[in-house]
Amino acid sequence: MLTIGQLAGYARVTAKTIRDYHAKGLLPEPERDSSGYRRYRASDAVELIKIRTLAEAGVPLARIRELRSGDGLAAALRQIDDDLAARIDGLRATRERLRRLASGRLSPLPDEVVAYLARLPGLGFSERWVTLQSDLWLLVFATQPETARTNFRDQSAMLDNPELLSLVLEYDQVHDLGPHDPRVDALADRLVAATRARYGAELPAYERGSAIPALVQGAVNASSPAWRRLDTLLRERLR
Numbered sequence: 145m146l147t148i149g150q151l152a153g154y155a156r157v158t159a160k161t162i163r164d165y166h167a168k169g170l171l172p173e174p175e176r177d178s179s180g181y182r183r184y185r186a187s188d189a190v191e192l193i194k195i196r197t198l199a200e201a202g203v204p205l206a207r208i209r210e211l212r213s214g215d216g217l218a219a220a221l222r223q224i225d226d227d228l229a230a231r232i233d234g235l236r237a238t239r240e241r242l243r244r245l246a247s248g249r250l251s252p253l254p255d256e257v258v259a260y261l262a263r264l265p266g267l268g269f270s271e272r273w274v275t276l277q278s279d280l281w282l283l284v285f286a287t288q289p290e291t292a293r294t295n296f297r298d299q300s301a302m303l304d305n306p307e308l309l310s311l312v313l314e315y316d317q318v319h320d321l322g323p324h325d326p327r328v329d330a331l332a333d334r335l336v337a338a339t340r341a342r343y344g345a346e347l348p349a350y351e352r353g354s355a356i357p358a359l360v361q362g363a364v365n366a367s368s369p370a371w372r373r374l375d376t377l378l379r380e381r382l383r
Contacts, residue, residue: 145177145183145184145185146183146184146185146188146189147181147182147183147184148162148163148181148182148184150184151184151188151189151192154189155189155192155193155196156196157192157196162192165192165195165205168205168206168209169209170195170205170208170209171188171191171192171195174188195208198211201224201228202224202228203224207224252282252285252286253278253281253282253285254285254293256296256297256300257281257285257296260296260300260303261274261277261278261281263303264277267303267309267313268313269312269313269316270316270317270319272316272319272367273316273319276363276364276367279363280360280363280364281296283356283359283360283363284296284356284360287356288356307338308338308342311331311334311335311338314331315331315335315371315374318331318368318370318371318374319367319368319370319371320368320370321370322369322370323369323370323372323373324373325370328370328373328374328377329377331374332374332377332378332381333381335374335378336378336381336382339378339382340382347382361375
């Protein structure tokens with residue numbers, strides 16, 4: 145016969161844990177001796193070790209109680225093992241995201257967009273432009289991924305066309321001009337001509353009724369009076 149302290153020592157748990165298992169119905173309380181102390185047998189030690197093993201494997205106490213009182217223990221343990229494997233995979237993915245975040249490489253954008261943004265500085269675009277593009281594509285891909293992918297590929301193709309690339313670079317560069325600078329009007333004329341030549345009358349569009357185009361253009365316009373003026377001219381001339 146063992147005291148609760150002896151049982152705790154053999155099973156490598158605390159006496160408090162044993163009392164907690166009694167309270168939760170995991171381990172039946174033994175009979176008490178004439179002095180009122182609990183006295184445990186070898187069978188109690190075996191049961192306690194089994195419970196401790198399940199708990200250390202990550203099985204919740206409530207689930208242990210179910211397993212200990214029913215049949216199908218092996219199948220239930222296999223299911224728990226599968227669940228733990230899925231949790232481990234999720235934790236590994238989270239760890240990898242944290243590592244990428246720590247190294248500055250984490251991005252919710254598709255890889256092709258990340259590669260596109262990485263090209264921009266080498267083509268002469270300002271850091272301001274790259275940051276704006278990153279933020280706007282983040283918004284578009286998060287809200288309308290399918291339409292965003294089509295429009296992104298259309299825009300990224302402009303980098304491979306020297307004439308269109310020159311126009312986009314100039315768009316970036318007029319940021320600090322006054323809104324009525326003649327260069328803004330001249331750029332608007334060239335952008336309208338290039339847009340008509342590329343698309344004809346059917347301009348690229350997002351889903352009908354979407355607020356995203358207005359949000360995107362609003363963010364662009366808010367950063368520069370010249371860009372706001374340029375947007376006004378383009379809207380007027382592309383009607």
